[in-house]
Amino acid sequence: MPPAKSPALRPSHLPPVELYRPADLGELLAHAADGVHLLAGGTDLVVWASQCGEPRRLAWIGSIDQLQTLDITSDRAHIGAAVTLSRIVRSGQFRSLAPAVVDGAAVVGSVQLRNQATLVGNVCTASPGGDTIPALHVHDAALDIVSAAGDRRSVKISDFVHGPGQTGLNTGEVVTGVTLRGLGQREGSAFSRFTQRNALDLAIASVAACLSFESDGRTVARAHLSMGAVGPTVLDADEAARSLVGHPLEPARLRNCADLTAECCRPITDHRASADYRRQLVRTLTMDVVDAAAERAIPGWLAVEAP
Amino acid sequence: MTGEQPATSSPAPAAAGVPDRARGLARYTADLIPPGTVLVGLARSPYAHARVSSIDIQAALKIPGVLAALTPADFDDIALGHQGADEPVLTRVARYVGDGIVAVAASDQDALLRGIEALHIDYEILPHACSVDDALALDQPLHPAFLDNVARRFSAERGDWEAAQKRVSTWVEGTFQTQAVPHAYLEPRATLVRVYDDRLELVTGTHFPSVLAETYGEIVAGWGARLEVVTPDIGGSFGAKWEHPTHLVCLAFAHRLRRDVAMVLPRRDDMISGRTRVAMRIQMRIGATDDGELIAKETMIWADNGAYTGHGPSVTLAAAIRMDNLYRFSALNAQAQLIYTNNVPSECFRGFGSPQSAFAQEQLIDELAEQLRIDPIELRRRNAVQPGDTTLHGWQVGSCGFNDCLDAIKDRIQTHRRENPMATSDRYRFGYGIAGATHAISNRGYDHRFDRDMMSLAVEPNGVLRIESGEVEIGCGTVDLFAGIVADHLELDRERIRLVLGDTATVPHGLGCFASRTAFFGGRAALDASRRFAQLCGRLAIDIGLPADTAIASVIEAAVTANRTMELRVTGSYEPDHVTVPDESGYGNISPAYTYATHGCCVRVDTATGLTTVVCYWAAHDTGQVLNPQRARGQVVGGVVQGLGFALAETTLVDDRGHMQNPGYLDDRVATFADAVPIECIFTPTFEKEGPRGAKTIAEPPIIPVAACVANAIYDATGARQWRLPMTPEWVWRSLCAKGVLAPDRTAD
Numbered sequence A: 001m002p003p004a005k006s007p008a009l010r011p012s013h014l015p016p017v018e019l020y021r022p023a024d025l026g027e028l029l030a031h032a033a034d035g036v037h038l039l040a041g042g043t044d045l046v047v048w049a050s051q052c053g054e055p056r057r058l059a060w061i062g063s064i065d066q067l068q069t070l071d072i073t074s075d076r077a078h079i080g081a082a083v084t085l086s087r088i089v090r091s092g093q094f095r096s097l098a099p100a101v102v103d104g105a106a107v108v109g110s111v112q113l114r115n116q117a118t119l120v121g122n123v124c125t126a127s128p129g130g131d132t133i134p135a136l137h138v139h140d141a142a143l144d145i146v147s148a149a150g151d152r153r154s155v156k157i158s159d160f161v162h163g164p165g166q167t168g169l170n171t172g173e174v175v176t177g178v179t180l181r182g183l184g185q186r187e188g189s190a191f192s193r194f195t196q197r198n199a200l201d202l203a204i205a206s207v208a209a210c211l212s213f214e215s216d217g218r219t220v221a222r223a224h225l226s227m228g229a230v231g232p233t234v235l236d237a238d239e240a241a242r243s244l245v246g247h248p249l250e251p252a253r254l255r256n257c258a259d260l261t262a263e264c265c266r267p268i269t270d271h272r273a274s275a276d277y278r279r280q281l282v283r284t285l286t287m288d289v290v291d292a293a294a295e296r297a298i299p300g301w302l303a304v305e306a307p
Numbered sequence B: 001m002t003g004e005q006p007a008t009s010s011p012a013p014a015a016a017g018v019p020d021r022a023r024g025l026a027r028y029t030a031d032l033i034p035p036g037t038v039l040v041g042l043a044r045s046p047y048a049h050a051r052v053s054s055i056d057i058q059a060a061l062k063i064p065g066v067l068a069a070l071t072p073a074d075f076d077d078i079a080l081g082h083q084g085a086d087e088p089v090l091t092r093v094a095r096y097v098g099d100g101i102v103a104v105a106a107s108d109q110d111a112l113l114r115g116i117e118a119l120h121i122d123y124e125i126l127p128h129a130c131s132v133d134d135a136l137a138l139d140q141p142l143h144p145a146f147l148d149n150v151a152r153r154f155s156a157e158r159g160d161w162e163a164a165q166k167r168v169s170t171w172v173e174g175t176f177q178t179q180a181v182p183h184a185y186l187e188p189r190a191t192l193v194r195v196y197d198d199r200l201e202l203v204t205g206t207h208f209p210s211v212l213a214e215t216y217g218e219i220v221a222g223w224g225a226r227l228e229v230v231t232p233d234i235g236g237s238f239g240a241k242w243e244h245p246t247h248l249v250c251l252a253f254a255h256r257l258r259r260d261v262a263m264v265l266p267r268r269d270d271m272i273s274g275r276t277r278v279a280m281r282i283q284m285r286i287g288a289t290d291d292g293e294l295i296a297k298e299t300m301i302w303a304d305n306g307a308y309t310g311h312g313p314s315v316t317l318a319a320a321i322r323m324d325n326l327y328r329f330s331a332l333n334a335q336a337q338l339i340y341t342n343n344v345p346s347e348c349f350r351g352f353g354s355p356q357s358a359f360a361q362e363q364l365i366d367e368l369a370e371q372l373r374i375d376p377i378e379l380r381r382r383n384a385v386q387p388g389d390t391t392l393h394g395w396q397v398g399s400c401g402f403n404d405c406l407d408a409i410k411d412r413i414q415t416h417r418r419e420n421p422m423a424t425s426d427r428y429r430f431g432y433g434i435a436g437a438t439h440a441i442s443n444r445g446y447d448h449r450f451d452r453d454m455m456s457l458a459v460e461p462n463g464v465l466r467i468e469s470g471e472v473e474i475g476c477g478t479v480d481l482f483a484g485i486v487a488d489h490l491e492l493d494r495e496r497i498r499l500v501l502g503d504t505a506t507v508p509h510g511l512g513c514f515a516s517r518t519a520f521f522g523g524r525a526a527l528d529a530s531r532r533f534a535q536l537c538g539r540l541a542i543d544i545g546l547p548a549d550t551a552i553a554s555v556i557e558a559a560v561t562a563n564r565t566m567e568l569r570v571t572g573s574y575e576p577d578h579v580t581v582p583d584e585s586g587y588g589n590i591s592p593a594y595t596y597a598t599h600g601c602c603v604r605v606d607t608a609t610g611l612t613t614v615v616c617y618w619a620a621h622d623t624g625q626v627l628n629p630q631r632a633r634g635q636v637v638g639g640v641v642q643g644l645g646f647a648l649a650e651t652t653l654v655d656d657r658g659h660m661q662n663p664g665y666l667d668d669r670v671a672t673f674a675d676a677v678p679i680e681c682i683f684t685p686t687f688e689k690e691g692p693r694g695a696k697t698i699a700e701p702p703i704i705p706v707a708a709c710v711a712n713a714i715y716d717a718t719g720a721r722q723w724r725l726p727m728t729p730e731w732v733w734r735s736l737c738a739k740g741v742l743a744p745d746r747t748a749d
């Protein structure tokens, strides 16, 4: 086997690319139908292109006004495909609507990276460790998709991502944005990830939680837990979430819930971490984010003393 | 000459080195490559150990744009390596994944990649070893002359071991494992070769242009060519950029094609074929009396040389004995072996072998302190080396402020404890750690001929004073000191001084910018040159009819008017006379002076995740007189942050086929700005009479104690001793589990 053909040893080099800058969605769809690859912030795509030598035909979505919108109403938000993570992090309105998504967006890469990278790009990359994805799960997000023929459909995020790097996007389809549910009364959400470095690192494990309380301010009414980097896709921990519902959030119950998330995740051992360490992190992160979400739902509520 | 490219740093004082870099004005090798330059790439071995059975370059040569290819046959009688010439330029036997087999030159990058892909190379796979134990067990030598795969053995026995042993009442011991880490410089290896008929000019970032010119000069002389080396701005090295096969590949193509050629390694290539810190297993034992007198120390080291020998031998010897010189032991016994493996070749790296051995020694000293119930700072203080000592290894200690460093750290920790009662909980544990360090300045054993620096001063026709030095600006701002020393001594305006560096065609010989030697040796050469220059000015003044004590600036002015500037030219030098070439066991006074340090830190360990957070860090250094406080602080902060990466995060991961799994900064977790911690730098100045204006040097020492210091703090916080680097969260968590330190129970039911 000749060495240079082993992709691991190919020197990384960005080949010359054909770059299109469609001015509207129609033009973009025409390019997509023609097999041109969509370029948002390029923080994933340009890295791949340098490593693999392809794709070499790219259409940049950043000059399409329609995809730049960040629409926020009292109970939902729509994030256009060209909206950067920085814009999301900076929007106070968005933060009160979907704090977990901001938690996720705020830790991606670095300041420079977030100025460039998009939320939709993060979802379309479909990495099991994509930092905005668990939070989008617990906010019941759906992707807004349009086909070359102009047909629109909406796909739940948990149905959209099929596996590492695999999505339910058909050839020629474009994601125009993400729509998510905002927090209601006595409801809070949070996301936390574990990394070894404070910037420019990928999650070894991550957990998002969304929690709402009954009017007594103690009993959990609804709960949604979602875990990243511990399975082929982001996974919902439904049983663990259910175990909280209908009960006050007591320490023993919280610990039990954390044990359930640790049991239901499906981590692998790789050069970043071993499977059992990832389980331990999921356990710890679950306790942390449920705490944080509860604190956001009912400020001043604290199951345990802060560290 | 070098054409339009600056081998010279800018004249303005503030612009030399650091500020230029910060403003993006530095011009690195890759910035100097003009369009149209021939590009060079390598086909690398995908196997850790394999014999190349056949090479076919014909298909590659037919690709449009491919200009030439070189194979191992083109470099048959050349082997690189100062301390063991064993690295082929291109190899017939691949000894690590990434070893270069065939080089291709092409007119553009696409053609180059296609050309490399079109090469046909067949391999016969050989058994490989990616650990020292596997290599010792391998019944196949990686290099024919070393049947047991041991590249070098060292043995150092000092004092009366038998007598000493009898006095020991308490022994502590441990086996420690340190890891290989890449140097993580930002500028990847880059080479440009310019051709002027039979004269080749190698442009590359290196520690030692003069030595490269000497080494490669002999080789290219065999091709009927001459060589000069130019070193432009360097984007970091930390001990990595010495001789490298890519230099000779580029020189050979340039000579053959009669065209300028260049090669800039992509990050991944740079990391798989770059160099790493020498990984070591260190087994150590230290014995003391009941009242805390350190008596005896025994060290065994298995060091991973990697596939080829860089400075591994002197690094291994340094790890075996240097840190011994910190305390007044009665007897020492060190045995070390440097072992060939199929890993990336190792190299020296800031601190030489001392960060490795400090990790072992300074943890064991703490163990002793605990067993003897003596405060760890007090134990060190009682045994600290003192000014005027000659150590068991022959170091003649001049100035020594180790005690002051210890006191300063003791003070900081006490104050911090008092002012910050730690909110230790079941989950979060706080602890304090300290560690000491010592280091040499240069090493008389490095080049057996001499350890010397030279500097020339010459007045240009317009009255500007030109400083010529063979040293380079490696990124510390060191050479800027030269101008400062000259300006101060001669009372000249700093704006009227120009530095010429790193171009072997025009500057005097310089051994190189490494081993924490530049400020000391170059500084002394600057003083010597200044004195000679002042004398010359005195004589010229009388000759012109001015008083002998006329200010130097006025003499220069008069020389300009009288058209006699060409007479104002001197060369100064420094070569210490009380140093000795060490013997094979490392015995000797290798350095004109020695530096000392103590670090302290406070950490918080999350027992649920094993994550160690450094809350506060103090670094006390005896570096003699501080010549430039801001730059000195910069060195300390940089060294500590780099040391934290080494301590907590960085490593090279190799799978069972010998492939590096983390050839990039995503998974080689070099500390980022966001990981920097609050660091207080404390200088406890001594006056070193051998040094320039009482100074010693800073450079390497700040990284040496860091890993040990953090390890001691983790132990203090949790009771789990750290035997292995890096102390990643997962490893610390495992050590806590093994120790039964209960983790995630945050509240009682």
Ligand SMILES: Cc1cc2nc3c(=O)[nH]c(=O)nc-3n(C[C@H](O)[C@H](O)[C@H](O)COP(=O)(O)OP(=O)(O)OC[C@H]3O[C@@H](n4cnc5c(N)ncnc54)[C@H](O)[C@@H]3O)c2cc1C
Binding pocket: A037, A038, A039, A040, A041, A042, A043, A044, A045, A046, A047, A061, A081, A107, A108, A109, A110, A113, A116, A117, A118, A119, A120, A121, A122, A123, A124, A125, A129, A130, A131, A132, A169, A173, A174, A175, A176, A200, A201, A202, A203
């Ligand atoms: C240094 C560095 C650090 C990083 N750190 C993190 C991190 O901490 N956490 C994390 O989750 N990720 C991280 N990433 C990955 C990356 O930055 C994120 O995934 C980012 O959100 C991708 O967004 P982008 O706009 O750059 O996507 P792009 O690279 O432009 O696109 C990514 C993929 O999505 C497709 N795509 C983009 N827009 C559309 C659309 N509208 N419709 C259909 N397909 C589309 C593209 O074709 C491509 O396949 C890091 C990357 C780098 C280089």
